[in-house]
Amino acid sequence: MVDEETIAALQRIAAALERLSPIPSTSTDIHSGAAFHWTGKAIEAIDGFVPIGLDMLTGIDNQKAQLLENSKRLANGFAAHDVLLWGSRGMGKSALAKAVVGELQTTDMNIAIVEANADMLANLPDLFAILGKSDRAFIVFIDDIGFDEDSAAPRLLRSILEGGAAARPENVRLYVTSNRRHIVPRQMSEQHDPINPRDVVDDKLALSDRFGLRLGFHAASQDDYLAMINRYADFYGLAFESEDALLWAKQRSGRSGRVAWQYIVELAGRAGKSLA
Template identity: 45%
Template sequence: MSDQDVLIRIAEALERLSPPPAARPDWSAAEAFVWHADPDHLEPVTQVNRVPLELLHGIDGARDTLLKNTRQFVQGLPANNALLWGARGMGKSSLVKAVHGAVVDEMPGLKLVEIQREDLPSIGRLLRLLRGAEERVILFCDDLSFSHDDQHYKSLKAVLDGGVSGRPDNVVFYATSNRRHLMPRDMIENERSTAVNPSEAVEEKVSLSDRFGLWLGFHACGQDAYLTMIRSYCDAYGVTICDEDLRAQAIEWQATRGARSGRVAWQFFTDLAGRHGVSI
């Protein structure tokens, strides 16, 4: 092998170890993007999976607060990072996507960028890519949580608050989680019982959730709210069914699932629409 061939192989190996920075995204390609690491790039999402904001029921307070915060952000006014936490299937991620869709209709130019939890170590590179862009960006992480010995949260702490560079002015961070402090309660108790300095051990981890300016709680819905959700879907998509039959079928569906939530309501409506030959 010649010296030139050796140099070429070394150069190729170095490029693999240190790939070139991601190219500037074509923001005109879509309203939403998904961030992928290794190699770093933003993938356009031409069709966002979301429901209209007016179809989300039982979460009026959270809806109004997040909508107001997002409008402030798009207008260049102060806005907070938001943590949407609480019961499964109650519309946390649906609300983020619906609010984005509603604000885009009012003020075009707002982009939604989703980052997966496992890609959080690359968030610094993503923010360098977003910093200075003319577009306003909601950076969204769904189902954010951390388990024992999970160090991903450290990548996020300085971004939310306290780092030298901090969060870019054109970026706001929204996350959803089933846990208010982003970690299991037994993990918090274990830290208290085993650490040399229990309060410091817990503080290190729960301080991440404190860096969200907005905490929006989502709680399990009652039967009336569950039925209201389904009726609103029927009215919006033109599924004709009397209240008595709807109630009986919806309650039976809920009983087979052992739970009531916005997700269960949508799953029942999907089945109902299919049986009535209605596309959604």
């Protein structure tokens, strides 16, 4: 009977062999698809990538303009920033990142998006090695990133952003969304830490500082919320009452782009219409 110590040793050996294996190749043609997903070992095409139209996103005009301009630079082979999109839930952070790529693709710009999960940071160098061989521009998109208090991942992300050994190639930039402005949670105890408390805080804030472009998304005002609904309603030919739309938001998580869209889905269902 194999004891636990032997099992643990075998698991360590297997993990080491996996790390020594060559960078995975991909059978997916990364030069023709619109969007992809990184599994941690291979790139897979995302079928049916149809992001929301950029002009449909309301109440975030400044964020749209800045992200579109940065993405154009990347697609044209110019210097471009890594981007942190932070702020309130449901305000269009991930929708905007995808919409910008979709918009540029309609103008035949050679750019694509590659989605990666937040727990795959350690595998990003393998992804960069594949993408870096292409003359195409890529946005590596990580949605809803966040770290535990004792995680080593923030330092790895900092190394990637500041040009360490795992740095991304020139044709690749990271677009990351987070509900927190500084990504890593801060604890009240940090303010009372007797050992270099300022250093503790600065080390955490330094992560968000590595993003050259940081775009904030704030809770929607009543006017912004109704403007979102009005834009969708006009596009889909739906009628609505402001009082009903506000009641919908009050009964849910508050006013946001996501809640506005959910209300449009409700309106279409009531009217017996499809949004496809």
